[in-house]
Amino acid sequence: MATSTTVSLPLPSSRRGLGWGDKVQRVLMRDRTLGYLFLFPALLVIVGLVAYPFASAIVMTFQAKTAGAPGRFIGLDNYRELLGSEQFLRTVFNTVVYTAVGVGVKFVLGLSMALVLNQERFCNNLFRSFLLIPWAIPTVMSALNWRWIFDDASGLINNILVRLSLIDETISWLSDPNLAMLSVIVVVVWQGTPFFTMSFLAGLQAIPKELYEAAEIDGASVLQQFTNITLPRLRPIFISAVMLSAILTSAGIQFVLVLTNGGPSDRTMIFPVLAYHLALGGAQRLGMGAAVSLVFFPILVVFIIFLTRRMLREKGGD
Amino acid sequence: MAMRMTAQRRVFQGLGNGALLLMFLWTAIPFYWMIATSLKHDKEIYGYEATLIPARPTLDNYATVFRETPYLLFLRNSLAVAAGSTFLSMVIAVLGAYAIARLSFPGRALLARGLVFTYLVPTSLLFIPMFAMMSVLRLTDSLHGLIIAYLGFDVPFCTWLLMGYFRSVPVELEEAARVDGCNRVSALVRIVLPMSLPALVVVTFFSFTHAWNEFLYAHVFTSTTSARTVTTGLVNFMSQDVFFWGPLMASTVMSALPPVLMFLVFQRWVVKGLTLGGVKG
Numbered sequence: 001m002a003t004s005t006t007v008s009l010p011l012p013s014s015r016r017g018l019g020w021g022d023k024v025q026r027v028l029m030r031d032r033t034l035g036y037l038f039l040f041p042a043l044l045v046i047v048g049l050v051a052y053p054f055a056s057a058i059v060m061t062f063q064a065k066t067a068g069a070p071g072r073f074i075g076l077d078n079y080r081e082l083l084g085s086e087q088f089l090r091t092v093f094n095t096v097v098y099t100a101v102g103v104g105v106k107f108v109l110g111l112s113m114a115l116v117l118n119q120e121r122f123c124n125n126l127f128r129s130f131l132l133i134p135w136a137i138p139t140v141m142s143a144l145n146w147r148w149i150f151d152d153a154s155g156l157i158n159n160i161l162v163r164l165s166l167i168d169e170t171i172s173w174l175s176d177p178n179l180a181m182l183s184v185i186v187v188v189v190w191q192g193t194p195f196f197t198m199s200f201l202a203g204l205q206a207i208p209k210e211l212y213e214a215a216e217i218d219g220a221s222v223l224q225q226f227t228n229i230t231l232p233r234l235r236p237i238f239i240s241a242v243m244l245s246a247i248l249t250s251a252g253i254q255f256v257l258v259l260t261n262g263g264p265s266d267r268t269m270i271f272p273v274l275a276y277h278l279a280l281g282g283a284q285r286l287g288m289g290a291a292v293s294l295v296f297f298p299i300l301v302v303f304i305i306f307l308t309r310r311m312l313r314e315k316g317g318d
Numbered sequence: 319m320a321m322r323m324t325a326q327r328r329v330f331q332g333l334g335n336g337a338l339l340l341m342f343l344w345t346a347i348p349f350y351w352m353i354a355t356s357l358k359h360d361k362e363i364y365g366y367e368a369t370l371i372p373a374r375p376t377l378d379n380y381a382t383v384f385r386e387t388p389y390l391l392f393l394r395n396s397l398a399v400a401a402g403s404t405f406l407s408m409v410i411a412v413l414g415a416y417a418i419a420r421l422s423f424p425g426r427a428l429l430a431r432g433l434v435f436t437y438l439v440p441t442s443l444l445f446i447p448m449f450a451m452m453s454v455l456r457l458t459d460s461l462h463g464l465i466i467a468y469l470g471f472d473v474p475f476c477t478w479l480l481m482g483y484f485r486s487v488p489v490e491l492e493e494a495a496r497v498d499g500c501n502r503v504s505a506l507v508r509i510v511l512p513m514s515l516p517a518l519v520v521v522t523f524f525s526f527t528h529a530w531n532e533f534l535y536a537h538v539f540t541s542t543t544s545a546r547t548v549t550t551g552l553v554n555f556m557s558q559d560v561f562f563w564g565p566l567m568a569s570t571v572m573s574a575l576p577p578v579l580m581f582l583v584f585q586r587w588v589v590k591g592l593t594l595g596g597v598k599g
Contacts, residue, residue, distance in 0.1 A: 030502075034421055034502055035421035038416060038421070042474075050439060050474075056447040057443070057444070057446060060450070065450075115334070116341075117338075121335070129585060130346070133345070135581075136577050138549050138574060140531075142348075144553065144570055146348065149348060154363060156347075159370065190345075202589065221326065244438075247438060251440035251443065254534070276538075279449070289446045293442065293443045296443075300439075300443075304435060307438055308431060308438060311434050311478065312431060312434055
């Protein structure tokens, strides 16, 4: 739609009979109208699908509201109830552990893999492609697959452990209160490591070879080269990757939803899952659910603003 | 000295090979188990006769998926949603990115910032109000609703990615074309777009796989079979806590195949695009 209006601008005739200043102005004007026209659909998406829902989430947190029905204003009651509930406090704790351990392990494994794949080796490209596949398959599918791997009775892990006579009774990986969180994090790491590997590998390949050659002539050991050249050069990528991953890991709902649904007795309950249960489980308390997410937003927004700046800077230009 | 260096290198190369082998197994074994399970009879899946390697491989589970569940419908829905949201976000993003990269107007930098910011706001912060909104607009249980909802993620990301590529197309080429009588729109179509083909490939890949893989919105906005996609369809079909792992793994293999194949084909561009932006941490 926008395109057809702009095509029909009477370009040749407008050029005739105008002074220099007018012409410049004319071009500027066109840039401006065209700019807004072109950006209008994108703006509509941002406002309609992100800004408006976000604003209405804030309003909802002050309401007792169920789906379909209009909300009733109840002030800070939702927040008060949340902060007083043990379930919520446990959720905060779990979310921090889940995110910190998950991102930490992904980081270490991803960096190791990037270093290994950066070495020269026969068939390295083939390995790289293969190691990245967990990133490409749908997250729910990975989660389902792992739920089956962890299965109490016939899952792969118990199957092997029994075969090797390492255990007499099968282990309930996902329903044992002490193991559930660990098991879920294993899956998070499996799926999320490739992202770190990819980012770090790209960073490694951007480091000029001459730096290492010069260091070698100076007699620096491989370890020294790593700490003095590789690590400082990768630092910006470290920060971006960790922040992005922290946002997406903490807000990721699929693994917990499919693997444990927050159980056993809230041991794996993280904030998006709690929000989901409160808002869409039995009682449909949309306001409470929205409040759970909103409480976490201030932490996330720090990362988001930082990353926004960095992503715009990396793109060059402004 | 040189001797010590090569010795050191050899040690690290050896360590690297070992680590790579471990990582290969860690990545491969879950895939193996998924595929192996999908090829087994129930007898080999559960109980005392359970096997690690399918003794008598069979395609029965795949047949079951097609015979006893509306999997073809789920596939069709996923395809429709992915194609629809990819096409729309592509058009919207190309126009928006061009405006930000090439046209000067007040508020441009702010809009660019707003786009990136929106892309980083995770959907789990938005699904509750989105659900309320979709209910009011009667867009639940509909493929159109999903297509629209996915734009909220795809448009900001694609616009941001394209913005960078458009900036890297030399302005001079465009200016030359405009001297020859091209207007902005034909300069965009004839000069900028052909030169940004790699970026368009990446953007297509990301929007398509995002829509194909998306779970939360698809799960929350849909309550009947008619609008379910592959990510939510079978899970819901296998009722409460009773999982039929054979057919389920067969459907998992089939649902994972399209994005994996796309990834392998476009890998070179995708990795480059990902390291600039990054999704799915």
